[in-house]
Amino acid sequence: MTTASLTPGISSRAASAVSLFVLLIVAYGILPFAGSSYLFEAILTPFLILSLAAVGLNLLTGFAGQLSLGTAAFMAVGAFAAYNFNLRIASLPLLASIVLAGFTAALIGIIFGLPSLRLRGFYLAVSTLAAQFFVEWALTKFGWFSNNNPSGVIDAPPLAVFGISLDSPTGRYLFTLTIVLLLTTLAWRLVNTQTGHNFIAVRDQELAARVIGVPVLRTKLLAFGVSSFIVGVAGALWAFAYLRTVEPHGFNLDRSFEIVFIIIIGGLGTIRGAFFGAALLVIFPLVLSRLGSFLLGGRFDSGVLEMSQRIVLGALIIFFLIVEPNGLVSLWQRFTRQLSPKTKP
Amino acid sequence: MSWSGISPTSAPASLSRLSANGAHVSPPTSLEDDAATQSITAENASFESEANAYSHTGDEVAESKSHPALSLEAIALSFGGVTAIDGVDLVIQPGEIRAIIGPNGAGKSSLINVMSGIYRPDRGRVHIGGRSFSRVPTHRLARLGVARTFQNLALFAGLSVFDNVAIARVAFRRAGFIEQMIGLGRARREERDARERAAAIIEFLDLGSVRDRLAGALPYGLQKRVELARALVARPKILLLDEPMAGMTATEKREMAGFVRAARDEYGTTVILIEHDIGVVLGLSDRVAVLDYGRKIADGPPDTVRRDPAVIEAYVGVAHEEQTTEGAR
Amino acid sequence: MNFDFSFFTEVLVGGLLAGVMYSLVAIGFVLIYKTSGVLNFAQGSMVLLAALTFVSLIERHFPLPIALIATLALMVVLGLLIERTVLRPLVNKPPITLFMATLGLSYIIEGAAQLAWGTQVHGLDLGIDDTPFEVGGVLISKFDLAAAAIAATMVGALAVFFRYTRLGLAFRAVADDQFAAYAVGLRLPRIWAAVWVAAGVVALVAGLLWGARLGVQFSLSLVVLKALPVLVLGGFDSIPGAIVGGLLVGAAEKLAEVYIGPVFGGGIESWFAYVAALAILLIRPAGIFGQKLIERA
Numbered sequence: 001m002t003t004a005s006l007t008p009g010i011s012s013r014a015a016s017a018v019s020l021f022v023l024l025i026v027a028y029g030i031l032p033f034a035g036s037s038y039l040f041e042a043i044l045t046p047f048l049i050l051s052l053a054a055v056g057l058n059l060l061t062g063f064a065g066q067l068s069l070g071t072a073a074f075m076a077v078g079a080f081a082a083y084n085f086n087l088r089i090a091s092l093p094l095l096a097s098i099v100l101a102g103f104t105a106a107l108i109g110i111i112f113g114l115p116s117l118r119l120r121g122f123y124l125a126v127s128t129l130a131a132q133f134f135v136e137w138a139l140t141k142f143g144w145f146s147n148n149n150p151s152g153v154i155d156a157p158p159l160a161v162f163g164i165s166l167d168s169p170t171g172r173y174l175f176t177l178t179i180v181l182l183l184t185t186l187a188w189r190l191v192n193t194q195t196g197h198n199f200i201a202v203r204d205q206e207l208a209a210r211v212i213g214v215p216v217l218r219t220k221l222l223a224f225g226v227s228s229f230i231v232g233v234a235g236a237l238w239a240f241a242y243l244r245t246v247e248p249h250g251f252n253l254d255r256s257f258e259i260v261f262i263i264i265i266g267g268l269g270t271i272r273g274a275f276f277g278a279a280l281l282v283i284f285p286l287v288l289s290r291l292g293s294f295l296l297g298g299r300f301d302s303g304v305l306e307m308s309q310r311i312v313l314g315a316l317i318i319f320f321l322i323v324e325p326n327g328l329v330s331l332w333q334r335f336t337r338q339l340s341p342k343t344k345p
Numbered sequence: 346m347s348w349s350g351i352s353p354t355s356a357p358a359s360l361s362r363l364s365a366n367g368a369h370v371s372p373p374t375s376l377e378d379d380a381a382t383q384s385i386t387a388e389n390a391s392f393e394s395e396a397n398a399y400s401h402t403g404d405e406v407a408e409s410k411s412h413p414a415l416s417l418e419a420i421a422l423s424f425g426g427v428t429a430i431d432g433v434d435l436v437i438q439p440g441e442i443r444a445i446i447g448p449n450g451a452g453k454s455s456l457i458n459v460m461s462g463i464y465r466p467d468r469g470r471v472h473i474g475g476r477s478f479s480r481v482p483t484h485r486l487a488r489l490g491v492a493r494t495f496q497n498l499a500l501f502a503g504l505s506v507f508d509n510v511a512i513a514r515v516a517f518r519r520a521g522f523i524e525q526m527i528g529l530g531r532a533r534r535e536e537r538d539a540r541e542r543a544a545a546i547i548e549f550l551d552l553g554s555v556r557d558r559l560a561g562a563l564p565y566g567l568q569k570r571v572e573l574a575r576a577l578v579a580r581p582k583i584l585l586l587d588e589p590m591a592g593m594t595a596t597e598k599r600e601m602a603g604f605v606r607a608a609r610d611e612y613g614t615t616v617i618l619i620e621h622d623i624g625v626v627l628g629l630s631d632r633v634a635v636l637d638y639g640r641k642i643a644d645g646p647p648d649t650v651r652r653d654p655a656v657i658e659a660y661v662g663v664a665h666e667e668q669t670t671e672g673a674r
Numbered sequence: 675m676n677f678d679f680s681f682f683t684e685v686l687v688g689g690l691l692a693g694v695m696y697s698l699v700a701i702g703f704v705l706i707y708k709t710s711g712v713l714n715f716a717q718g719s720m721v722l723l724a725a726l727t728f729v730s731l732i733e734r735h736f737p738l739p740i741a742l743i744a745t746l747a748l749m750v751v752l753g754l755l756i757e758r759t760v761l762r763p764l765v766n767k768p769p770i771t772l773f774m775a776t777l778g779l780s781y782i783i784e785g786a787a788q789l790a791w792g793t794q795v796h797g798l799d800l801g802i803d804d805t806p807f808e809v810g811g812v813l814i815s816k817f818d819l820a821a822a823a824i825a826a827t828m829v830g831a832l833a834v835f836f837r838y839t840r841l842g843l844a845f846r847a848v849a850d851d852q853f854a855a856y857a858v859g860l861r862l863p864r865i866w867a868a869v870w871v872a873a874g875v876v877a878l879v880a881g882l883l884w885g886a887r888l889g890v891q892f893s894l895s896l897v898v899l900k901a902l903p904v905l906v907l908g909g910f911d912s913i914p915g916a917i918v919g920g921l922l923v924g925a926a927e928k929l930a931e932v933y934i935g936p937v938f939g940g941g942i943e944s945w946f947a948y949v950a951a952l953a954i955l956l957i958r959p960a961g962i963f964g965q966k967l968i969e970r971a
Contacts, residue, residue: 067770115956121770122713123955126906129899130948137944186526193525194536197512200503208499211461212575213487213516222522253896257777264774269503303793310785317778321771322763 027177032170040169041242047282048173048180049237054262054274055187056230061260062269063191064223065203066116070128071231071259073135076251078105078232079239080145083246086157087147095161098179098236105232106225108135113224117217132256139248146246153247156240172241179237183230188271190226199223200269261313265320267327276328280316285309412475414439414583414615415460415491420469422455422639429455430466431639439582442609442616444626444647447636448659453619454496456636457587460617461486461493474582487516490582494572494589496619502561506552506571509560511543513575546578549611550604566597570604577608584608586618590625598622602629623660627651635659683812685932686925691818693924694825695883699901700908700916701829702876708849708911709869712761712772716780718895720874723787724749725881725890729798730791749874752783757867784895793892798885821883828879829917841868849911900927903951923947 035044057071082101085092092100112131116124139145146154159166159175166175190196198219201209210216239246258281266277288308292300324330417435422428430452437443445453458464460471462481471478473489486492492513501509518539520532528536547556550570555563560571569589576584589605590598602625608614620626626633627647635643635650637659643650650656699721706714727748731741760775806813836842847855848865856862884894900923908919930946 115952119955122773122910123906125773126902126948127952127955129902130945130952133945133948137941141939141941189526190522193522193528193532194512194515194518194539195522195525197501197504197508198515201501201512204501204503205499207463208495208501210484211463211486211493211499212513212579213484214512215484257781260774260777304789307785307789307793310781311789314778314781314783314785317781318760318775321767321775321778322760325767325771 032174037169040173043282045173045176045242047278048176049234049242050259050262050281051275051278052180052183052237053231053234053259054266054278055184055271056227056234057259058263058269058271058274059187059199059230060223060227062263063196063203064199064220066113066220066223067121067125068128069125069256069260070112070132072251072253072255073132074105074109074228074231075235075238075255076135076139076248077108078102078235079246079251080139081105081232082236082240083154083156084145094157094159098233101236102229102233105235106229109224109228110221113221116220116224132253136248136252153245156244156246159240176237176241179233183233184271187230191271195222261317265316265327267329270329273327273329276332280328284312288312413437413472414474415617416472418470418472420459420466422459422464422466428639430459433636433641435634435641437615437617439615440609440613441631442606442618442629444630444633445617445619445636446623446626446633451636452639453636454587457493457585457619460585461491487579491585492576492579492581493585494576494587496587496591498568498572500560500568500571502559504560505557506560506563507543507547507556509571510546510574510578511539513578514539514542516579542578546574550574566593569593569601573604577612580612581614583615583617586616588619588621590620590622598625605629680812685928687812687814688818689925689928690921691815691822692928693921694822695880695887696900696904696924697917697920698825698828698876698880698883700904700920701913702873702880703901703905704911704913704916705869705873705876709845710866711769712776713769713910714873715773715776716783717873717877717901718899719780719783719787720749720752720877721881721884722892722895723783724878725798725885725894726787726791728882729796729885729890733796745878746875749878750871753870753874754867756870757863761866762863788892795889795891798882798890800882800886817887824879824883828876832913845869900947903947906951907954926950
C-alpha cells in the first residue's frame with residue numbers, strides 16, 4: 001500500500017487551513033486599517049466580486065459541465081432585482097433585498113437552464129447567449145426596471161446593515177468580503193457533498209450517472225439555480241458595493257466572457273481557481289497600464305490600453321489552454337506539493 | 346476444439362478468505378448493524394440459498410420455482426436499416442452467472458443496452474424481478490436492483506476511486522442538498538452508510554491502495570475493477586457486465602473472473618456478462634447464450650454449447666484468431 | 675385591415691438578402707467545423723480584421739486592387755499562423771477546449787486589428803450604390819441584390835472548388851473521416867491551414883459586404899455573432915444548411931422586427947434570432963438539418 005495518500009493529505013489540509021486563517025486575519029484585521037481607498041475600490045472589492053461570480057459560474061460550468069456564456073445576464077438580474085426590491089418594499093433590509101435578488105436570479109437561471117435537459121455543448125452555449133441578449137434588452141427596454149429614470153442609469157442605495165452605515169470604501173469592502181466568504185463557504189460545502197459529486201458525475205459521464213441513479217434532470221437544474229443565485233448576488237454587489245450605479249450595459253457579453261476567462265485561467269472545477277483567476281484578471285490591467293505608460297509614454301492612451309488588454313487576455317487564455325489546461329490552481333499545486341493526484345479543489 | 350481457459354477452481358490469493366464452496370462468510374469489514382444492513386443481510390441469505398441451488402447445474406433449473414431474475418421476451422431492435430437484434434428470448438435465473446457470447450456485431454452490446462433501458466426495443470418486453478417493461482427506465486435501474494458496467498469505461502474521471510464507488514449509493518439516499526450541506530441527522534447517517542459500504546466493497550475488490558486516487562489516472566485494468574466496485578456497492582440483484590475483461594492481460598482476467606464469481610457467491614448477485622474471451626466464459630459461467638447476427642443460436646451449459654455445431658460454425662473464422670491473440674498477450 | 679402584401683414582400687426580400695450575408699459568415703464557420711471539428715468563435719473577429727484592413731488601406735489611398743490583395747495576403751498569413759501556433763498544440767484536446775481557444779483568439783485578433791487601425795468607425799464604399807429599384811411594386815435595394823450576387827458567386831466557386839480540385843477533394847475527405855484521410859496520406863496540418871485560409875477569404879468577402887452595409891466598426895463582430903443561431907438551425911457541418919439557415923434567420927428577424935417589434939417597443943433584433951434558434955432546438959435538438967447523433971453506449 002503506498003503511503004502517498006494518507007499523511008501528506010492531512011498535513012496539506014492543515015497547511016491550507018492555516019493559510020486560510022492567516023488570510024482571514026489579514027483581510028479582516030489588518031487591511032481595513034492599513035489599506036488605502038484605492039486599494040479597496042479599485043482592487044480588492046472588484047476582485048472579491050469577480051471571484052464570487054466566478055465561483056458561481058464554476059459550479060455550473062466547471063463542476064457540472066454546463067457551458068454558460070451568459071453569466072453577466074444573471075449578474076444584471078441580481079443587480080436590478082436587488083435595486084427594485086430595495087426600492088419598492090420600503091421596510092426591507094438591504095441584506096434581504098440582496099438575498100431575494102439571488103433567488104430571482106436563480107429562478108431566471110433555472111428557466112434559461114431548462115434547455116440543458118436536451119442540449120449539450122455548443123448548443124447549450126447558444127441558449128445561454130439567448131439569455132445574455134434577451135436580458136440585456138429587457139432591462140434596457142422596460143423603464144420599470146430602472147424606476148423610469150430617463151437616463152437609464154440609477155444610483156445604488158447606500159450600504160447599511162443593522163443600522164450601521166457601511167458607506168465608505170472600507171465599509172463596502174468589508175461588506176463584500178463577508179458576503180463573498182459566506183457564499184464561497186457554502187459553495188465549497190456543496191461541492192463536497194454527494195450532491196456536489198452528482199454535479200461532477202453529470203459532467204464526466206452523464207449516461208453512467210443516469211444509470212447509477214443520479215437524478216440528472218434535477219442535478220442540472222440545481223446547478224443552474226445555485227450558480228445563478230451566487231452570480232446574482234455577485235451582480236447585486238457589483239452594483240451596490242463597487243460601481244454604485246445600476247445599469248445594464250456593464251453586464252454585457254464582454255463581462256460574460258471575462259468570467260469565463262477567469263475560470264479557465266484559474267482552474268475549471270475548483271473553488272480556489274475562481275480567486276486565482278480573478279486576481280490575475282484584476283491585477284494584470286493595472287500592471288499593463290503602468291508598464292505601457294513606462295515604455296511608451298503618452299502614446300499609451302486608454303484606447304491602446306484597452307486593446308492591449310484584449311490581446312494579452314486572449315493570449316493568456318490560449319497559453320493556459322496549451323500549457324496548463326487545469327489553470328493556475330494546477331500550477332500552484334505543482335509548486336507546493338509532490339503527491340499522487342488527489343481530488344481536493 | 347479447445348479454447349484456452351480458466352478453470353473454475355482457480356482464484357487469486359486475495360480471495361482466499363472466502364470458503365471454497367461459496368458459503369456465506371461475513372464481509373471483511375464490519376458494517377453497523379442498523380436496520381438497512383440487517384434487511385440486506387437477510388436478502389443476501391435468501392439469495393445465497395438460491396445461488397447454491399442453481400450454481401453449476403445448468404438447464405434443468407429453468408423450470409424450477411421462483412421468477413427469473415430477468416427475462417427478455419421476443420426482443421427485436423434495428424438501427425436505420427441494420428437489424429441488431431432479431432427476436433431474442435432469454436431467461437436468466439436468480440443467482441446464476443449467465444454469459445452472452447457471439448462474434449462481433451452479433452448484437453450482444455445492444456442486448457445489454459436494451460436490458461438497461463438505453464435502447465428501446467422495436468418489439469418485445471423486458472421482465473425484471475416480476476415487472477414487465479417495453480422500455481426499461483434507465484433512471485430507475487438502481488431501484489430495480491440492476492447495475493451495469495460499460496465496455497469503454499464510464500468512470501467519473503474527476504472523482505477519486507472512493508467517491509466513484511460511494512456515489513453509486515445515490516439512489517438510496519433521501520436527504521436533499523441543503524440537508525447534506527448542514528450535515529446532520531438523516532444526511533449524516535446516509536453519508537456514513539455510503540462511505541462504509543464503499544469502504545467494504547473497495548476492500549472486497551482489493552482497491553484499498555488506490556482509493557484516494559483520481560479514477561481517471563489509474564491504469565486500465567484497475568479502472569475496470571473500479572467500475573465493478575461501483576456497480577456492486579449498490580447491492581444489485583442483477584449485474585450487467587459489458588465486456589468486463591476487454592483489453593486485460595491474462596492475469597488481470599483471472600483476477601477479474603475471480604472477483605465476479607466472488608460477487609455472486611458473496612452477495613448472491615445474478616450476473617449477466619458479455620465477453621469475447623470464450624475461455625473465460627466457459628470457466629466462469631453457469632449457462633451460456635450464443636448470438637449471431639442478432640439471433641440466439643444456442644443456449645445452455647458451457648459444455649453443451651461449446652460442442653454445438655451451430656456455435657462452432659459461427660465462430661470458425663474467429664476461433665483461430667482468438668487463439669493466436671490469446672497467445673500473444 | 676388590409677394586409678399590405680407588397681410591404682410584406684419588401685420586408686421579406688430585405689430580410690432574405692440580409693440573410694445571405696449571415697450565410698456568408700456561417701459558411702466560414704462550417705468550413706472549419708466540418709474539416710476539423712473546431713467551432714471557430716474567432717470567425718467574427720476575422721471578418722472585422724479583414725474589413726478594417728481593407729478600409730484602412732483604401733483610406734491611405736492605396737488603389738483598390740492592391741488593398742484587396744494585401745488584405746487577402748494578410749488573411750492567408752493569419753490562417754497559417756493560427757494553425758501553427760494555436761491548433762497544432764491543441765490537436766487532441768476536447769472540442770470545448772478548442773472552442774475556448776478560439777474565444778481567446780477572437781480577443782487577440784480584435785485587439786490587434788483595432789490597435790493597428792484604430793477604433794473609429796469607417797465608412798466603406800465598394801462602388802455599389804444603395805439605390806432602391808422597383809420590381810413588381812416591391813422596392814429592392816441594389817446593394818442587397820449585388821451582395822446576394824457576390825455571395826452566390828462565392829458559394830458557386832466553393833462548390834466548384836470542392837468538386838473539381840484536389841485540395842477541395844482533400845477537404846471533403848478530411849471532413850468525412852479524419853483518421854481515414856490521415857491513413858491515406860493526406861497531410862492534415864496542411865489541409866487545416868488551407869481550411870483556415872479559405873475561412874479567411876470567406877471572412878474577407880463577408881467583411882467587405884457587411885462593412886459596406888453597416889460601416890466598419892467594432893460591433894461588426896457582434897452582429898456577425900448572429901451566425902451562431904444560423905448554424906444551430908442549419909447544422910454546424912452543412913454548407914447548404916448554412917445558406918438556408920441564414921436566409922431563414924435573416925427573414926425571420928426582419929419580419930419579427932417589423933411585425934412583432936412594435937409591441938415591445940422595438941429592438942428585438944438583438945435577441946430574436948437566438949430565442950428562435952433556442953425554440954427550434956427544443957423541438958429538434960440537432961437543428962433543422964443537423965445530423966441526429968445516435969449515442970452508442
